[in-house]
Amino acid sequence: MCGIIGFTGTGDAxxxxxxxxxxxxxxxxxxxxxxxxxxxxxxxVKAQGKVDNLISIAExxxxxxxxxxxxxxxxxxxxxxxxxxxxxxxxxxxKFALVHNGIIENQLEIKERLIKKGMTFKSDTDTExxxxxxxxxxxxxxxxxxxxxxxxxxGSFGIGVLCADNPGIVYTAKxxxxxxxxxxxxxxxxxxxxxxxxxxxxxxxxLDDNELAEVSxxxxxxxxxxxxxxxxxxxxxxxxIAAAEKSGYEHFMLKEIMEQPAAIKATIExxxxxxxxxxxxxxxxxxKFDRVLITACGSAYYAGCxxxxxxxxxxxxxxxxxxxxxxxxxxxxxxxxxxxxxxSQSGETADTIAxxxxxxxxxxxxxxxxxxxxxxxxxxxxxxxxxxxxxxIAVATTKGYTTQIAVFYMFAIWAAKQLGKIDDKKYVExxxxxxxxxxxxxxxxxLNTKVQKLADKYFHNKSIFFIGxxxxxxxxxxxxxxxxxxxxxxxxxxxxxELKHGTIALIEEGRLVVAVCCYEPLLDKIISNIxxxxxxxxxVLALAMEDNKKIFKEADDVLLVPxxxxxxxxxxxxxxxxxxxxxVAKNNKCDIDKPKNLAKSVTVE
Ligand code: M6R
Numbered sequence: 001m002c003g004i005i006g007f008t009g010t011g012d013a014x015x016x017x018x019x020x021x022x023x024x025x026x027x028x029x030x031x032x033x034x035x036x037x038x039x040x041x042x043x044x045v046k047a048q049g050k051v052d053n054l055i056s057i058a059e060x061x062x063x064x065x066x067x068x069x070x071x072x073x074x075x076x077x078x079x080x081x082x083x084x085x086x087x088x089x090x091x092x093x094x095k096f097a098l099v100h101n102g103i104i105e106n107q108l109e110i111k112e113r114l115i116k117k118g119m120t121f122k123s124d125t126d127t128e129x130x131x132x133x134x135x136x137x138x139x140x141x142x143x144x145x146x147x148x149x150x151x152x153x154x155g156s157f158g159i160g161v162l163c164a165d166n167p168g169i170v171y172t173a174k175x176x177x178x179x180x181x182x183x184x185x186x187x188x189x190x191x192x193x194x195x196x197x198x199x200x201x202x203x204x205x206x207l208d209d210n211e212l213a214e215v216s217x218x219x220x221x222x223x224x225x226x227x228x229x230x231x232x233x234x235x236x237x238x239x240x241i242a243a244a245e246k247s248g249y250e251h252f253m254l255k256e257i258m259e260q261p262a263a264i265k266a267t268i269e270x271x272x273x274x275x276x277x278x279x280x281x282x283x284x285x286x287x288k289f290d291r292v293l294i295t296a297c298g299s300a301y302y303a304g305c306x307x308x309x310x311x312x313x314x315x316x317x318x319x320x321x322x323x324x325x326x327x328x329x330x331x332x333x334x335x336x337x338x339x340x341x342x343x344s345q346s347g348e349t350a351d352t353i354a355x356x357x358x359x360x361x362x363x364x365x366x367x368x369x370x371x372x373x374x375x376x377x378x379x380x381x382x383x384x385x386x387x388x389x390x391x392x393i394a395v396a397t398t399k400g401y402t403t404q405i406a407v408f409y410m411f412a413i414w415a416a417k418q419l420g421k422i423d424d425k426k427y428v429e430x431x432x433x434x435x436x437x438x439x440x441x442x443x444x445x446x447l448n449t450k451v452q453k454l455a456d457k458y459f460h461n462k463s464i465f466f467i468g469x470x471x472x473x474x475x476x477x478x479x480x481x482x483x484x485x486x487x488x489x490x491x492x493x494x495x496x497x498e499l500k501h502g503t504i505a506l507i508e509e510g511r512l513v514v515a516v517c518c519y520e521p522l523l524d525k526i527i528s529n530i531x532x533x534x535x536x537x538x539x540v541l542a543l544a545m546e547d548n549k550k551i552f553k554e555a556d557d558v559l560l561v562p563x564x565x566x567x568x569x570x571x572x573x574x575x576x577x578x579x580x581x582x583x584v585a586k587n588n589k590c591d592i593d594k595p596k597n598l599a600k601s602v603t604v605e
Contacts (some may be wrong), residue, residue, distance in 0.1 A: 002028040004190070020191065034071040087125075104157065110133055126155075130159070142171065253593055266388035297351050297352055335363050464480075497529070510539060516543045
């Protein structure tokens with residue numbers, strides 16, 4: 001949940017690291033810090049708050065001169081966000097500086113041991129424990145000391161290390177937390193993701209668990225946990241710097257909403273060949289499974305709720321969707337006949353990883369739907385289908401979510417065909433519908449101005465309900481999450497038929513209810529629910545398909561979206577809800593791309 005960068009070369013380490021931290025800020029933004037090495041001296045500056053606070057202090061600090069250093073932007077796990085707890089942390093002897101992403105589970109035990117040896121601690125962090133342990137293990141051989149320290153740590157970490165005795169070299173290592181190395185010419189980098197250095201190089205090496213990299217300006221050497229050198233392949237990143245920049249948009253979130261037609265197209269197109277769905281990455285016989293279990297967190301779970309409906313509806317295969325943080329502890333009834341689908345944008349979500357491990361231990365085959373190439377989830381899965389959304393920087397996911405749904409559509413149609421559950425005619429119709437999705441998503445974006453006006457009307461609401469049925473309900477869950485996470489307005493999503501079992505007590509004069517009415521077979525039912533809330537004073541904003549005339553008589557405001565087959569409506573109908581959340585948050589002057597208390601990838605439990 002934190003951002004890490006390391007650099008060594010001949011350029012100005014401070015400028016390069018601060019610039020990288022700005023790009024990484026979406027990973028955590030409660031404090032930040034930088035350490036630069038100059039000969040045998042390590043100088044460090046840290047600041048509470050956003051990276052800009054650090055920049056304003058660091059730029060004035062003449063000691064931060066050097067060609068080698070590390071930086072960090074934090075999402076606090078141990079200890080409140082303040083200057084002392086910010087990273088890097090220095091060992092007591094000043095020999096080591098360390099930045100860390102992850103959680104050290106046995107930190108208390110190690111800390112006690114080190115205190116008994118006479119060491120003292122300044123911060124409340126587990127990271128300081130690690131750097132002190134490193135210094136305790138050091139006898140002049142840094143590689144040996146890092147490997148020994150790694151072997152004593154229980155938990156997850158991606159680390160960057162400077163050692164005063166080894167100028168010009170940065171070290172990085174990982175267990176269950178991502179580290180990518182960037183290869184330049186006469187300079188090298190590492191980061192918790194590629195955005196840290198994408199403006200300098202596209203040639204990367206993915207570090208694997210229990211590996212240590214020694215990075216100097218001309219050479220990168222990687223060792224396994226035994227200290228043996230390992231050869232790694234170099235991967236070329238396919239996207240470029242523009243994808244990780246705002247390109248004129250006020251916020252990444254708006255840019256990413258607008259990128260959805262292109263992202264959906266990039267996800268769909270390579271997998272349709274001669275009007276057939278082809279998953280080169282999926283060499284499985286779907287007939288051997290008697291059920292599908294989808295697991296994920298947050299919006300990825302909500303994409304899974306849509307996926308569950310689609311798979312069950314067209315494959316007639318028992319499918320459930322379960323939150324990964326619950327599944328991992330529920331001793332789930334999974335066996336080798338269960339296909340587990342793990343969904344994740346970042347590919348690093350701790351609970352999803354744990355749920356996958358649990359599923360694998362019970363013999364399930366695990367398929368990942370994942371955006372980040374080479375991520376832990378992609379590697380852990382038996383099969384991975386990538387969503388080609390490109391980098392997603394805004395904490396609130398948009399194109400990550402819609403591309404996950406696009407993959408579910410393709411997977412379900414592919415599976416239904418294998419299972420003989422759809423005939424050739426329906427198969428061809430579905431494929432034509434899939435091919436039209438990018439264009440329909442593009443047309444939906446034409447609602448931008450209208451949604452903005454509605455947000456102007458409704459942004460002052462203190463509580464907003466989303467209601468829908470079946471597919472529409474699954475989308476309400478995501479629409480409501482989008483609103484609450486970036487605007488901090490209380491919001492609930494309800495299966496419309498459930499309202500009368502309790503929640504309708506909360507409906508009062510002026511309460512805004514967003515009614516999603518795009519699932520045609522249940523239109524009359526949701527209209528009854530609209531009438532019920534209106535009778536109790538609610539104002540209703542309805543989202544319906546473009547040929548729906550009835551709805552104007554029922555709702556106070558209406559947004560009409562392009563019509564397609566019922567199963568494909570969710571990927572379209574979420575778009576105005578994303579825009580609505582965005583403009584409500586904007587009117588409320590919220591920090592849209594970096595909402596409070598959140599971070600982009602949730603690598604802790
Ligand atoms: O990277 P993942 O897709 O695994 O992340 C899962 C959730 O943390 C994520 O979707 C979260 O709910 C988003 N902030 C929602 O916008």
